[in-house]
Amino acid sequence: MKKWLIGGAALLMLSPTAAYAQQADARSVNTSPVSAYHVVASTNVTTWDQFTTEIVKQLNNFAPEINITYSGPMTDFKKNFMESFKKAQEQAVYAGGHMESTNISADSTGNVTFKVKYLTNQTQEAAVQKKVDQLLKAIIKPSMTEFEKVKAINDYIVSNATYGTKTKASPHSAYALLMEGQAVCQGYALAAYKMLDQAGFDAKYVVGTVNGNVAHAWNLVKVDGQWYHLDTTWNDPLPNRFGASSYDYFLVTDAQLKKDHKWIASNYPAATSTKYNYMLNVHFAYQDKNTLYFSNTADKDKLYKLDLASGKKTKVIDKRALYITGADDFLYFSDYSNSGYLTKLNLKTLKTEVLVKQAVTDLRINDNFLVYNVKGNEQKLKIK
Template sequence: MKKWLIGGVAILMLSPTAALAQNTDTHPENTSPVIAYNVVANSKVTTWDQFTAEIVKQLNNFTPEIKITYSGSMTNFKDKFMDAYDKAQKQAVYASGHLESTAISADSSGNVTFKVKYFTNQSQEVAVQKKIDQVLKTIIKPSMTEFEKVKAINDYIVSNSDYGTKTKASPHSAYALLMEGQAVCQGYTLTAYKMLEQVGIESKYVVGFVNGNEDHAWNLVKVDGKWYHLDTTWNDPLPNRVGVSSYDYFLVTDAQLKKDHTWITSDYPAATSTTYSYMQNVHYAYQDKNTLYFSNTADNDKLYKLDLASGKKTKIIDKRALYITGADNFLYFSDFSNSGYLTKLNLKTLKMEVLVKQSVSDLRISDNHLVYNMNKKEQKLKIN
């Protein structure tokens, strides 16, 4: 009986094993302990479509050892089962994004075994699904438009994550991002993919390069029938700033993204719609109902508001406002037209009040307190 052994199979384009963003970490990653699973009994199939479907099912289950017995035509057998594995990876997008390596063995009787290493494991994926269910229940409402759903997912990921590799689980995994609050671009993109898929937004996992030759991953998303790029990693400021999101890589076109990203365009649908170009230059955003208050990087970080229904931007005051947050009818921000002093703005009267005459950062509201950093120490100020 002839037997083939194919070791170290490449993970193809859907699962870059070192897709880092913005900077490259050369240290070996921390991987979770190996856990023994019950090996799935041999699955018997007679067609290559059935063969592919079985691999998809097992990959989506994060099965470490996939055994299939094929009893159809043996013509070009080796090429056929390799092709089936390639097709399966393209269908099991989320699981394939977590693939670390695959070793394939087969014999001339049609028995094929795939020994798969993932960046995560079955128990971690149970935790991921539970966490995503909890998050989506909180941030997604039935009345939301597709745009609002994508924005809510982008904002959650960016606001609750830090780009990095200092995790116990693999930083390439959605588990690391959701459970440890830190990951590299692969973790950001896979988390976004799974969340988007669960709320009914069609998405694709894109791989390419940034800064010339650094591996990178991001999403393509379909909103109201049109494709857009979404790079949650690059919407998260580096170094990390708690609760801060930008939108320069939010629902953008191919032309916009090509300024600093490259990818094989023929492998993905074209993104040409400029419907959401008004989200550009929006930094340090704070949302109240359907209005975004933000620092406009196109106007020297001056304080603006954006009507999300119309896309209209309006300057509020001629002040450089960063780290914006708010409560009731007031905004709080660091006034960098005045040394970064902590400043309060009444949105009805536009009257400003300096609360702290020192430079502050990382403003947020928590339990009726304004929380901020000053001289690298967290401070609290009661606001009600």
């Protein structure tokens, strides 16, 4: 009886770049060692399509060991079971993205065993599923357009996650991002894929490089029949800034992304539509109904508004506004035309008022209070 032992390790995406901060983490790519083990057959199949289907099923269940007995024609047996495993990985996108290492044992009588080490486990994935169910119910409404749904998913991830590795679970997993609020780019992209897929979108998990040859991961998503790139990691500034999201990597084209990303384009659908290019240069965005108030990086961070229905951008006032938030008919922001002072803007009259003569950051509304930081110390100001 002839026996094959084949081992392999999957790449782990370790390197984010924050679009706003314009910096990258250049840590090396991790691989993991593998070891051989004994074959124990269980599921019986007679065709290679059945073989692939069974692997997909087991991968999606995050099974650590997959045992299959193939009893069909044995011509090119080794080549065929390896090709079936590759096809299964491509079909089980979310689970495949979580694979850390694999070890394959097979013999000439048709017994094949795949031992898989994941970045997560079945218990964690049950928690992820419950969390995603709750999140999508809260942030996605039937009346939303596809654009609005993707934006809601992007905004949730960017607003509730921090790039980093200080997690109990693997920081490369969707679990770390969704349950611990921290992950690296692999976790961002896998969480986004999970949410997009469950929300009904055709999505891809993309592996490539940035800043030369630094490994990176992001997504492709089909919106209204057109493919677009979505990089939630690069929409989330580094170091983390509360409320500081950007949209420079939100529903962009191949041409736009190729300015700083590289990938094997032939492995993925082409993204050519420029429909949502109006989202470029939108930072520190605060949304009020169908209007985004934002810091326009194309005009020295001046305060602008964007009509999401038309895509039209208009300057609101000639001030550099960061950390924008709002309530009722007022905006609050750090006025970097005036030393970063906490400033209030009346949207009806466009008159401004300095509330705190100190540089402030990380503005947000909590109940009836405006919460902000001064030199890293949290402060509160009652606004109602």
